Amino acid sequence: MIAGIDIGSTTTKTVSVEGGVLVRKIKTRAQDAVTSAAGALGKLIIENDIDISEISGIAITGAGASKIKNNIFGIPTQKIDEIKAIGTGGLFLARSLPGLPVGAVPIVITNVGTGTAIIRAGKDGITHLGGSGVGGGTIYGLAKKLLPTADFNGIMDLAKDGRLDQVDLLLEDITDTDISFLDRRSTAANFGKTLDSAGNSDIALAILNMVYQVIGMISVFAAKSAGVDRVVVTGNGSNNPVGKQILDVISGMYGIGFEYPPDAEYTTAAGAALSWQA
Numbered sequence: 001m002i003a004g005i006d007i008g009s010t011t012t013k014t015v016s017v018e019g020g021v022l023v024r025k026i027k028t029r030a031q032d033a034v035t036s037a038a039g040a041l042g043k044l045i046i047e048n049d050i051d052i053s054e055i056s057g058i059a060i061t062g063a064g065a066s067k068i069k070n071n072i073f074g075i076p077t078q079k080i081d082e083i084k085a086i087g088t089g090g091l092f093l094a095r096s097l098p099g100l101p102v103g104a105v106p107i108v109i110t111n112v113g114t115g116t117a118i119i120r121a122g123k124d125g126i127t128h129l130g131g132s133g134v135g136g137g138t139i140y141g142l143a144k145k146l147l148p149t150a151d152f153n154g155i156m157d158l159a160k161d162g163r164l165d166q167v168d169l170l171l172e173d174i175t176d177t178d179i180s181f182l183d184r185r186s187t188a189a190n191f192g193k194t195l196d197s198a199g200n201s202d203i204a205l206a207i208l209n210m211v212y213q214v215i216g217m218i219s220v221f222a223a224k225s226a227g228v229d230r231v232v233v234t235g236n237g238s239n240n241p242v243g244k245q246i247l248d249v250i251s252g253m254y255g256i257g258f259e260y261p262p263d264a265e266y267t268t269a270a271g272a273a274l275s276w277q278a
C-alpha cells in the first residue's frame with residue numbers, strides 16, 4: 001500500500017489509494033511538519049489496524065514536505081511536487097463528476113486551502129496557472145481581529161444571519177441602473193460601506209463573501225483562458241457552504257460551473273499517492 005501525505009499549511013491529510021480507490025482518509029493538525037507526518041502515519045496505522053510493513057511507500061507533498069529530509073520510519077519516501085499532486089488528484093477525483101468528460105478536455109482545478117492555487121490538468125500535462133494569497137487562511141486571520149471567534153464553525157454560525165448590505169458597497173448604493181451584466185445587488189466594493197450598525201454576523205458574511213468572490217473571479221478568468229466552462233474546486237475550502245453559495249452566484253453571472261468532487265479535501269494527498277514511482 002502507498003500512503004499519500006499532504007502536509008498543508010493548516011492541516012495534514014493522509015490517504016491510501018488501493019485498486020484505484022481512495023480508501024483510508026485521515027486529517028490531522030500539528031504545529032510542525034515532522035510531527036504532523038509522523039502523527040498522520042501513526043493514526044493511519046493504528047485506526048485502520050494496519051501493520052506498518054503493509055505500507056511499501058510514502059508519497060509526501062504540500063508546503064511542509066520540504067521539511068522531511070529522510071525516509072519516514074525507514075519506509076521509502078518520495079517527495080511529490082504539490083502542483084503535480086493537485087493536478088493528478090484533481091483528474092482522479094473528477095472522474096466521479098457527472099457529465100465531466102475527463103480526459104477529453106483539460107480541467108481547471110481551484111484548490112482552496114490556506115491560500116488558493118489554480119491548476120490546469122489534461123492529457124498534455126499539469127500546469128500551474130496562478131492563484132491568490134486570498135484563501136481559507138484569510139478568513140481565519142481576519143476573523144481573529146474582527147470577530148469574537150476565529151473558530152471555523154463559529155464564523156459560519158455568525159455568517160448565517162449576516163447582511164451584506166451593512167458592509168459591502170453595493171451597486172444599488174451608487175447607481176439606479178444595472179451595470180452591464182451586474183445585478184444591482186452585486187458588490188461594488190468589498191467592505192466599501194461598513195456602516196456603524198454592522199454587527200459581527202454582517203462582518204463574518206462579508207469576510208466570506210470577499211474571499212470567495214476573489215476565488216470565484218480568478219477561477220472564472222482561469223477557466224476562460226483555458227477554454228473550459230467548469231472549474232473543479234478542491235481543498236478544505238471546497239466544503240464551505242457559504243462559499244459555495246457565493247460561487248453559485250458567480251457561476252450564474254459568468255457561465256462557468258463549479259464542481260465539488262467527493263473527498264475534495266484529500267485531492268492533494270490522493271494525487272501524491274498516485275504519483276508514486278515504483
Ligand SMILES: Nc1ncnc2c1ncn2[C@@H]1O[C@H](COP(=O)(O)OP(=O)(O)OP(=O)(O)O)[C@@H](O)[C@H]1O
Nearest residue numbers: 008009010011113114115136137152235236237239
Ligand atoms: N470543517 C471545515 N469545513 C470546511 N472548511 C474548513 C473546515 N475547517 C477549516 N476549513 C477551511 O479550510 C482551510 C484550510 O484548507 P486546507 O486544509 O485544504 O489547507 P492546507 O492544505 O493546510 O493549506 P495549503 O494547501 O494552502 O498549504 C482553512 O483555512 C479554513 O478556511
Ligand SMILES: [Mg+2]
Nearest residue numbers: 008113235268
Ligand atoms: Mg493544501
